[in-house]
Amino acid sequence: MTDPRTEVFREILSTTRSIRRIAPDEVPDDVLDRVLEASTWAPSGGNRQPWRLIVVRDRATKQAISDLYAEEWKKYVDFNIARLPERTPATEQRVRDAMTIGGDLASGLADVPVLAVFLHDPSMLYVTDAGWGRHPVVGGASLYPAVQNLLVAARAEGLGGVLTTIVCAREPDMRAILGFPESWGVHALVPLGWPKGRHGPLRRAPLTEMVMRERWRD
């Protein structure tokens, strides 16, 4: 028998899906603070916590971010559509539906009650995969655990959100809006609020496809 506390934890974690349809209702300060606190619990290299979070609720600021987001969204749709031919028709329909819902989020971002903007200090990252002739990812090991903690803690409060990164392509504009230093970068934007739809279920590849034993197998 599994511990009932473990089961509660797993039930919440297993129904944490990306929420893009968010009601305009306000998030109470105490609920929001609990969610923000959970993000600080995440690990980081050498416990340096090389990130900060700006919570945006001001309508004009949200609108300015929304405008950038909507412009970048179109480019991202092209990237996803380009990857469609290799997919089954059912998957293709799901991707197209996701693009539609994402487009609605892009155009309605100013109506979402909270935008959480994550910033990082690149000088505090120990990047071990920079020598392989491709874009490194390892700096993210000290950054995205905190974003994921925010999302799962939000789910535990009944809130929903989605990890987005497309505004990172507009960092100078984001800097002009939010006033952060030249030495800091943007690595995520999480729209956060009460879901219009339900939490869960998830659509994920089965464990047998994602996990191998002892060594690689095709």
Added chain:
Amino acid sequence: MTDPRTEVFREILSTTRSIRRIAPDEVPDDVLDRVLEASTWAPSGGNRQPWRLIVVRDRATKQAISDLYAEEWKKYVDFNIARLPERTPATEQRVRDAMTIGGDLASGLADVPVLAVFLHDPSMLYVTDAGWGRHPVVGGASLYPAVQNLLVAARAEGLGGVLTTIVCAREPDMRAILGFPESWGVHALVPLGWPKGRHGPLRRAPLTEMVMRERWRD
């Protein structure tokens, strides 16, 4: 009043610390599979799940990885020590203690029951921060949420582990050991097992230091 289920979730999440002192006792298959499954629940860009996980329990394979890890660990200690002068004496002592415990892990990695090696396909990542003259991190947005899910789900089962990235600096050697394709990269190694010490508490910067409202403030 907060929902008791929310409180259970928060108590587990808030005591998920990096566990580096791990007992050699085996992890039962069913427990391990629940933890692995939780990693697949994480979000990724376009739900592409551009990663795979190799679970290593074979002693010879663990020893080969351990040898690489121990070599890279020394370089990482230098990086951390170089960042000490700006710290308080209390912080300095904590960093030195962490370095010692990390060194023990490095030399004892073959005794840890499970090594989870995370691999990714760079061609499936949409990297939006590659134009800023520094190492990008955004590819990690589709990768490290799954690693964090593994760690928090492990904690919920009483297991412990730690997100490490230093073997990423030895990717060709890791490829020779595990047999993954040239087109895939390593982005994390998580040693996993039953903790010798206790879960929690965490040492983190306070919320007021990590979170700002509406815009950057120094």
